[in-house]
Amino acid sequence: MRTIALDEISIRTTLLPGDLGYVAYLHGDLYTKENGYGLSFESYVLSGLGEFGHEYDAEKDRIWMCEHEGRRVGFxxxxxxxxxxxxxxxxFLPEYRGIGLGKKLMTEFITFMQQCGVKDAYLWTTDEQDAAISLYLRHGFKLTEEKPSTSFGKKLTERRYDLHLV
Incomplete structure (x- = not known):
């Protein structure tokens, strides 16, 4: 397989029909294969995406859909x-990891915060997401909370990371 260059990826910020369903599918598929998460994780994702879809405000919310050769590859x-x-x-789909796309999207996220005048951001993840956690830490997020969980079909630790822009 050939190496994919970052400049080959287009990033769309307009939410289109099918995007949220694709994101749910991708999470259910990849997290089951890579981490052994169960149906409860996909249900969790679907619930959150439903909330987002109902409350979506193009002025306050943003999506970054990464596309390559007409295919959705990350989000x-x-x-x-x-x-x-x-x-x-x-x-991201596995073949699109490690090319700088995560760093690019984190920069876009922080730029969006600044454009909106928002000083604080947070995220929840699990202790199993080492590469993502490393990226969050490099962009100024700090670990602020940990809690044991069996919510996704197995024992793990959920973690909250917060970012405060000065």
Whole structure:
């Protein structure tokens, strides 16, 4: 397989029909294969995406849909919350990892925060997401909460990371 260059990826910020369903599918499929998460995880994702879809405000919320050769290959979502943005559903197909796309989207997320005048952001993840956690830490997120969980069909630790822009 040939190496994919970052400049070959287009990033769309307009939410289109089918995007949320695709994100749910991708999470259910990849997290089951890679982490052994069960149906409860996909249900959790579907619930959150449903909330986002119902409350979507193009001024306060943003999606970044990554596309390559007409195919959706990755995603990030910024969901407005009282006094903060929540970073959610950050995922890429395996062959699109490690090319700088995550770093690019984190920069876009922080730029969006600044454009909206939002100083605080947070995200929830699990202790199993080492590469993502490393990326969050490099962009200024700090671990603020941990809790044991069996919510996704297995024992793990859920973690909250917060970012405060000065």
């Amino acid at each position: 990030l979502l910024a969901q407005h919350r009282p006094n903060a943005l929540q970073l959610r559903y950050f995922i």
